[in-house]
Amino acid sequence: MPQIHASRLLDAANRIILGKAQNLRLALSCLIAGGHLLIEDVPGVGKTTLAHLLARLIGLQFQRIQFTSDLLPADIIGVSIFDRESAAFRFHPGPVFAQLILADEINRATPKTQSALLEAMEERQVTADGETMPLPAPFFVIATQNPTHQIGTFPLPESQLDRFLMRIRIGYPDREAERALLMGEDRRELLQRQEPVIRPEDLVALQRAAAAVTVSDRLVDYVQALIESTRHSADFAGGLSPRAGLALLSAARAWALIENRDHVLPEDVQAVFPHIAGHRLRLAGDGRSAPSEAITRLMRAVAVV
Template identity: 55%
Template sequence: MTASSLTTPPVTIPSVERLQHAAAQLDDVILGKGHQIRLSLACILARGHLLIEDQPGVGKTTLAHALSRTLGLGFRRVQFTSDLLPGDLLGVSIWDANTREFHFQPGPIFSEVLLADEINRATPRTQGALLEAMEEGQVSEGGVTRPLPSPFFVIATQNPAAFVGTSPLPEAQLDRFLMTITLGYPDVRAERTLLETGGRGQRVRDLPAVLSGPMLLAAQSEADRVHAAPALLDYLQLLARATREHPALVTGLSPRALLALLAAARAWAFLAGRQMVLPEDVQAVFGSLAAHRLPLRDPGADIRSVMAALLRDTPIP
């Protein structure tokens, strides 16, 4: 199944045009990172959470803030440190002596976009406090379950594990992130532009909103309906089986991860203005979706090379 053998009528709804406008606006702020920007937008469309892994100073926080501004969503940032407590994130119930009852003071997690900055500097207990929120879209405190805003999206940044004072995220928490991306250093042209024009902080603060919360929810529903043909589902299953049988991997993609891959591929196709998922869409999102879900038997091996081999060697029905 190839692009040339399929008729894929274009999606013409306004939300696609707005999302493409959003991508162009972000391209003007996060220079030279068009693929990562589109992966981030696809992650949001697929109702997933995003983990950005890289060293300090390459634009992780700038990307998170620019995404929230462009999508017209409320934004809160929490600096994860070793002394951050779950209550600092979720909120606490405070006793009111006058009314003789507890009143809940919501924490910063009650926002549409939460930036968990340097998440692996916090203790495992605080990292775990995010699990229910990311999976269920709600917070339980004091025996009461409180829904989070909709849409709700977590962007977490993570420093390399070799950095001092970091605690690796457990596998259960990593699996809650739909995608992992790495920004890396800018290319020569982008870096020169930064030197000539200065940082992009003020430009991020001045970004106009291209969408809104209700518009994003509508776009997510449209992306859910992008068609996946039976042959495309065959391809997904072949990829999953290849990960489960690969000698370099401890475990392969789970059924939940396979569903996530389909959702991400639908979102990528939607961003391209199509109503049908192609194998190219799966291949475009596969690396960012699978890298953090495929543990290597040899920690010194290169997971990117393994995934490239998987895509190369798995036949397209």
């Protein structure tokens, strides 16, 4: 039963990140669905902790890349340096060669650097000096992004946002959780001491199990109705792409697996839908990223069949 790994992982994560069970669940289903995660929030709410924690719990190789405006693509991918001994160029792999990468404040880097990472995310391989090198597997990117209205940022273009399976917002902890956080042990130390609770192979097993979760015709009807309503809605400029539809289904499968079910329910789709659609839809008027109320409204206009 691969589901046991999921619950074990969530139990351990909830002990460190307090009061954010829903976000942890979403993040895990994003990993199980094999997608990359975008966390968008103000600094200091635990974005980095979340990424780091997931890596530790699963026992993945972890690399953190702090994006800045002067970061170059080579700083991510790596560089070839002439080796005198062998009289040849030798490739020094960059931080992208890890299983889980935290791309911190991705919108601070220039579009050129951003797209170097995003191409790696999509292709799961990098090309340097004409040589193609595969990235390790599993390969996940968790990018964080400050809300785009802050000064000195380069907002990710829509085409790039589409590469992230999900976008979540962490938000402030509730009163109780915050008190526990303030009074309790330092999270960073806890994180350092945390042993993996599952192995990377277990994650692969979870991914396989998720792919086997049943999606019935009726559920596809519902998913299609949802996607169509985004295309016909007057609230949004343009609807969800077929790729977004696939993303929605695989995320819903992962969610159903975490819920310990072998088939997807409309509830599973509804649980992941705002996080699949939120960064892919733009409001019709000013082109702003769609607020969650608009997405909830849209979801409630589509009947469950």
